[in-house]
Amino acid sequence: MTTNRATASDPRATLRAGLPDRYLTPEDLADMFRLPSVETVYAWRKKRIGPPGFRVGKHLRYDPAAVRAWVEAKKNAA
Template sequence: MPALPDHFLTPEELATLLRLPSVETLYAWRKKRTGPPGFRVGKHLRYDPDAVRAWIIEQTIQAA
């Protein structure tokens, strides 16, 4: 996975970084509360790269 940028990520950026089939996967994860935590800026969904990194580490530990 490429390094995470130092700005809040859009769902499209995060889907690309995680190499997901579509951004809809992120929305499904959000609905199930299983994906990386996101937050709203007005009507826009954003992801903090530090929270995404922590989520990835958590997933790696659970998979081990």
């Protein structure tokens, strides 16, 4: 699999390039934002500072549109 250089250097480029048509897992977010571990995603959720997620049974999922909106709000706040 080839990686787009712009996507590799900027996680927001991944969002501009398009998110998958499926709900995202915490691991997906950790990879997308190049976080040190998936525990960071769980900490964001606990502190209510990350993108809104929801439970499907015991699994945590994120709507790609909500993640995109969260990133846009963060960009506009900076």
